[in-house]
Amino acid sequence: MPPINLMDYQPLAKQLIDRSAWDYIQGGSDDEITLQANQAAYTKLKLRPRVLVDVSQCTLETSVLGQTIAMPIGIAPMGCQGLVHAEGECAMARAAEAAQTVMIASAMANYSLEAIAQAANGPLWFQLYVYRERQITEALVRRVEAAGYQALVLTVDVPFLGRRERDLRNGFALPQHLHFANFAPTDAAGQHQQTLGASGIATHAAGRFDAALTWEAIDWLRSLTRLPIVLKGILSAEDAQLAVQHGVDGLIVSNHGGRQLDTVAATIECLPAIVDAVGSTCEVYLDGGIRRGTDVLKALALGAKMVFVGRPLLWGLAVDGQQGAHHVLELLRSEYSLALGLIGCPHSHQLNRHYISS
Ligand SMILES: Cc1cc2nc3c(=O)[nH]c(=O)nc-3n(C[C@H](O)[C@H](O)[C@H](O)COP(=O)(O)O)c2cc1C
Ligand SMILES: CC(C)CC(=O)C(=O)O
Numbered sequence: 278m279p280p281i282n283l284m285d286y287q288p289l290a291k292q293l294i295d296r297s298a299w300d301y302i303q304g305g306s307d308d309e310i311t312l313q314a315n316q317a318a319y320t321k322l323k324l325r326p327r328v329l330v331d332v333s334q335c336t337l338e339t340s341v342l343g344q345t346i347a348m349p350i351g352i353a354p355m356g357c358q359g360l361v362h363a364e365g366e367c368a369m370a371r372a373a374e375a376a377q378t379v380m381i382a383s384a385m386a387n388y389s390l391e392a393i394a395q396a397a398n399g400p401l402w403f404q405l406y407v408y409r410e411r412q413i414t415e416a417l418v419r420r421v422e423a424a425g426y427q428a429l430v431l432t433v434d435v436p437f438l439g440r441r442e443r444d445l446r447n448g449f450a451l452p453q454h455l456h457f458a459n460f461a462p463t464d465a466a467g468q469h470q471q472t473l474g475a476s477g478i479a480t481h482a483a484g485r486f487d488a489a490l491t492w493e494a495i496d497w498l499r500s501l502t503r504l505p506i507v508l509k510g511i512l513s514a515e516d517a518q519l520a521v522q523h524g525v526d527g528l529i530v531s532n533h534g535g536r537q538l539d540t541v542a543a544t545i546e547c548l549p550a551i552v553d554a555v556g557s558t559c560e561v562y563l564d565g566g567i568r569r570g571t572d573v574l575k576a577l578a579l580g581a582k583m584v585f586v587g588r589p590l591l592w593g594l595a596v597d598g599q600q601g602a603h604h605v606l607e608l609l610r611s612e613y614s615l616a617l618g619l620i621g622c623p624h625s626h627q628l629n630r631h632y633i634s635s
Contacts, residue, residue: 280596282612283568283589283605290361290592297447298360301478302591305535306439311543312535315566318543322575323634327621335617336624337610341560341583342428342505342526344400347377348610349583349625350573352590352602353534353564354404354430354509356385357478359455361595367396369594372602374399376610381430381585384417389458394424402428404509406435407494409487413464418502420459427505430529431498434510436488438479439537450477457481495523507562510537512547514554517561527560527582534565534587545576549630552580570612574620578628 280286305312337348358365366386373380374397382393384405403426407414450471457465467481507527508520530548532541544565563576564585576584593605
């Protein structure tokens with residue numbers, strides 16, 4: 278029996294992935310409270326359908342940062358996709374193209390950003406961290422522009438990597454055959470450093486990512502490029518307003534899939550206040566815990582322009598490469614389309630808070 282929903286992919290992928298890589302992918306920080314909360318929060322929200330509405334032609338198409346995409350569901354940035362499939366991020370990019378939606382390629386990919394851009398023609402955004410040596414980040418931005426990416430996503434919730442205890446217990450690091458392909462070996466120090474009780478990835482981040490980053494960095498990035506800038510990792514209305522003041526084009530309400538500060542609220546719980554704080558001044562997206570079409574519907578009803586999905590796409594990639602990741606996207610698309618019909622709202626962009634019970 279082939280998988281019929283996203284969660285069906287989880288046990289299939291687990292059988293295929295090395296134990297410590299599986300823990301790295303699945304895990305969260307500390308007690309994984311936020312990791313669990315992201316999914317659990319959707320079960321607490323109840324839907325409120327309308328009936329006798331013509332839903333014979335539901336449309337999922339939407340526009341983000343001025344670009345039309347087939348559905349409001351995209352691929353969250355995830356580093357190290359070579360851990361689950363030899364074609365890694367290139368296969369993922371082809372899956373995004375086939376589904377006509379956005380993939381956010383991670384700076385910490387195992388294929389170079391140029392290779393990913395060549396692999397597929399779909400909408401591609403690029404996620405970056407700001408390195409202590411600003412010229413490393415600047416050089417990356419120039420390459421991202423030259424390769425034709427359509428937006429920059431700056432992740433702002435990783436001054437340090439969260440304490441991921443599964444990785445500490447496993448002494449997790451990138452296996453020798455994989456590399457942070459966007460960087461020269463000197464700029465990727467620590468990537469293979471395997472020490473029990475430590476995480477090679479956390480060591481790498483601590484040595485390179487700039488923990489002194491402030492809002493000034495957004496102005497710096499803005500001065501560097503004409504590409505739209507999206508901040509990923511916003512959880513408060515105050516930061517959302519500051520982001521708008523600093524001229525960003527979009528925000529991703531994200532707690533990094535429960536991998537950074539544990540016990541922060543589920544992203545769907547943070548969303549309404551952020552949407553209220555920014556109004557129509559910038560686009561608001563969300564990630565974390567999206568596993569069902571009804572989750573997508575709830576996020577859009579509460580004001581998200583689109584959602585991004587993380588781990589389930591890695592499960593799909595592990596099981597069947599490009600086809601597996603594409604199937605995950607198609608499953609979510611059809612669930613979401615059905616949910617729109619059943620709630621009596623034919624068009625994604627007409628969703629609003631009245632479709633959620635108060
Ligand atoms: C294996 C893995 C690697 C990730 N790598 C990155 C990354 O390089 N940059 C980033 O901004 N977020 C990264 N994230 C966080 C995701 O972009 C996203 O916020 C999160 O996975 C969404 O939650 P979900 O997995 O419940 O859908 C990673 C997540 C996972 C599971
Ligand atoms: C290579 C890591 C920094 C990627 C990441 O953000 C994560 O594992 O959550």
